[in-house]
Amino acid sequence: MNNLKNFTPIALGILLSGCAVGPDYQEPTVSMAEAYINDRTQGQIHEGQWWVGLNDPVLNILVQDMQSQSLTLQMASQRVKMAKSYQTVVESFKVPTVSVGAGYYNYQLSKNDSLLSPALNPIGDSVSGLPPQIGGMTLLDNQHQGGFVGASIAWEADIFGRLDRQANAAEIRKEQVEIYQDGLTTLVTADLIHNYLQYRGAQKRHALMQDNLEDQQRTEELVQKMVASGYGSELDLAQAQALTAATEALLPQLEIAQQVHKQRIATLLNEPLSKVDIRLANEAELPELEGTIPVGLPSDLLKRRADIRFAEREMAAVNEEWAASVANRYPKFFLTGAPGVSADSFDDLFSSDSFGWVGAAGIHWNVFDGGRGKAMVEMNEARFESAALGYQHSVNSAVAEVDSLLFAYGRSQEHQKSIEKAYQSAETALTKAKSLYKAG
Numbered sequence: 096m097n098n099l100k101n102f103t104p105i106a107l108g109i110l111l112s113g114c115a116v117g118p119d120y121q122e123p124t125v126s127m128a129e130a131y132i133n134d135r136t137q138g139q140i141h142e143g144q145w146w147v148g149l150n151d152p153v154l155n156i157l158v159q160d161m162q163s164q165s166l167t168l169q170m171a172s173q174r175v176k177m178a179k180s181y182q183t184v185v186e187s188f189k190v191p192t193v194s195v196g197a198g199y200y201n202y203q204l205s206k207n208d209s210l211l212s213p214a215l216n217p218i219g220d221s222v223s224g225l226p227p228q229i230g231g232m233t234l235l236d237n238q239h240q241g242g243f244v245g246a247s248i249a250w251e252a253d254i255f256g257r258l259d260r261q262a263n264a265a266e267i268r269k270e271q272v273e274i275y276q277d278g279l280t281t282l283v284t285a286d287l288i289h290n291y292l293q294y295r296g297a298q299k300r301h302a303l304m305q306d307n308l309e310d311q312q313r314t315e316e317l318v319q320k321m322v323a324s325g326y327g328s329e330l331d332l333a334q335a336q337a338l339t340a341a342t343e344a345l346l347p348q349l350e351i352a353q354q355v356h357k358q359r360i361a362t363l364l365n366e367p368l369s370k371v372d373i374r375l376a377n378e379a380e381l382p383e384l385e386g387t388i389p390v391g392l393p394s395d396l397l398k399r400r401a402d403i404r405f406a407e408r409e410m411a412a413v414n415e416e417w418a419a420s421v422a423n424r425y426p427k428f429f430l431t432g433a434p435g436v437s438a439d440s441f442d443d444l445f446s447s448d449s450f451g452w453v454g455a456a457g458i459h460w461n462v463f464d465g466g467r468g469k470a471m472v473e474m475n476e477a478r479f480e481s482a483a484l485g486y487q488h489s490v491n492s493a494v495a496e497v498d499s500l501l502f503a504y505g506r507s508q509e510h511q512k513s514i515e516k517a518y519q520s521a522e523t524a525l526t527k528a529k530s531l532y533k534a535g
Contacts, residue, residue, distance in 0.1 A: 116255050116425065117418025120411050123483065125490050146288050149382035153374065154291055157364065161287050164365045168283060171276040178269040185265035189258045191250035191430075201240040242444055245435020252430060257422035264415035271408045278401025287363045294356035295381045301349040302378070304342060310525070311339040406489040410482040417475035424468040426460040 146154060162168060253259055315335040321327030361371040398404070434452040438444045461468065 117260060117421040118414060118479075119418075120414040123407065123410065123486060125487070145384075146284075148384050151379070151382040153379065154288065154382065157291060157360070157374070158284055158287060161364050162280060162284065165283055165363060166365050167363075168276070168280060171272075171279050174272050175269070175276055178272040182262070182265040182269045186262045188251070189253060189262060191248050193246060193248050195244075195246045197242070197244040199240075199242045203239075239439070241437065241439040242441055243435060243437040244444065245433060245437075248430075248432045250430045252428040254428055255422040255425040257419050257425075257427075260415045260419035260422060264412050264419065267408050267412040267415060271405055271412065274401050274404045274408060278405070281401065283363060287360060290356040290359045290363070292382065294353055294360065294375065295379060297349050297352040297356065298378060299381050301346065301353065304345055304349060308339065308342045308346070311335070311342055314528075315339050400489075400493050403486070403489050403493055406482070406486040410479065410486055413475065413479045413482045417472070417479050420468070420471040420475045424461070424472070426458050429457045429459065431455045431457075 144158075146158060251258065315332070315338075318327050318332050318335045322329065322332050357371055357375065358368060360375075361368045364371065432452065432454040434450070436444055436449040437451060438446070438449040443449055
């Protein structure tokens with residue numbers, strides 16, 4: 096019998112500590128090809144900061160400043176802080192909650208109260224109705240004052256792992272926010288680089304178009320002179336004028352393109368347009384990438400793509416939330432305690448006789464909830480299955496996207512070679528045409 100009296104809820108918690116329930120998470124395995132179908136990349140540069148291969152100091156500074164100044168990235172950073180704080184909140188339920196208090200009290204009870212007067216009035220007087228021989232003693236003082244200092248302790252013994260699973264889910268959610276921040280940094284950086292290259296491209300095309308316009312204007316003047324001398328036709332003049340007008344019409348479009356991309360750069364940098372104008376005041380050649388960006392194996396996507404990593408962490412988080420809902424259907428064990436000191440006089444407040452305490456252990460179990468607990472488990476199980484399908488979809492979409500982009504990249508290289516060939520032919524034709532016109 097004495098053994099039973101000593102069998103406390105703490106001992107029960109130790110015995111049941113291995114009773115954690117719910118599904119354990121296993122990272123998914125995905126079967127993927129050994130290489131991309133359209134992978135033509137060769138050579139390697141630093142994949143984390145691949146833009147340094149463009150050898151453009153202005154671009155490097157823009158990227159560096161953007162990653163520290165972007166409002167979008169600053170908001171993402173605040174979300175990470177929020178997620179970390181939320182994780183701390185959830186994990187705090189795993190440890191005892193301790194609170195302390197202190198106070199002073201002073202009160203006076205009414206002697207005319209019909210319920211209290213027998214205890215407050217002297218024993219043996221006319222009010223109490225007791226014989227006067229007993230004396231003038233009172234059972235209670237109607238005035239009382241004192242102070243107290245105490246603490247309260249409350250703790251849920253996480254026997255079935257509900258709190259632990261919830262803490263795991265919060266940690267994984269924090270990891271998701273960090274993955275989102277990494278992915279957003281990649282996207283915003285790519286957006287800046289894209290707009291910078293488009294700006295430089297429009298700037299370069301505008302300069303080339305301006306040179307072409309000057310050549311065409313000189314050609315038009317030459318044709319006019321030849322027509323005036325009777326060596327040219329009105330058709331030749333009309334064609335020269337049409338070509339000049341078409342070139343002039345393209346210049347405003349290129350100026351608009353420069354302004355649009357420059358404005359986007361200013362937005363990404365969180366800077367006024369006037370400051371970006373200063374940054375981009377000097378014309379520069381369109382950067383060319385030295386080497387190629389290493390694509391890696393399809394299996395590398397599982398570690399590099401933020402969307403895939405996010406989807407995998409979603410599976411892990413939902414699995415922990417599923418397990419927590421399973422554990423929530425089991426009993427909950429609680430331990431509470433409240434030690435403290437109390438005395439009428441502050442001089443006696445911290446004496447050994449002023450010490451007191453209370454302790455309790457309890458259990459709470461929803462034996463009937465209208466099917467709510469079971470429905471929560473089934474809902475989270477369905478969420479996990481949905482997250483698993485979403486993960487597979489993210490993997491399939493990412494592989495297809497990369498393969499398509501590699502195909503487009505290969506074709507664009509062929510297209511560039513054709514354009515360069517056409518440009519050289521056009522330059523040759525223009526030179527010969529000028530020579531013929533000058534020769535009459």
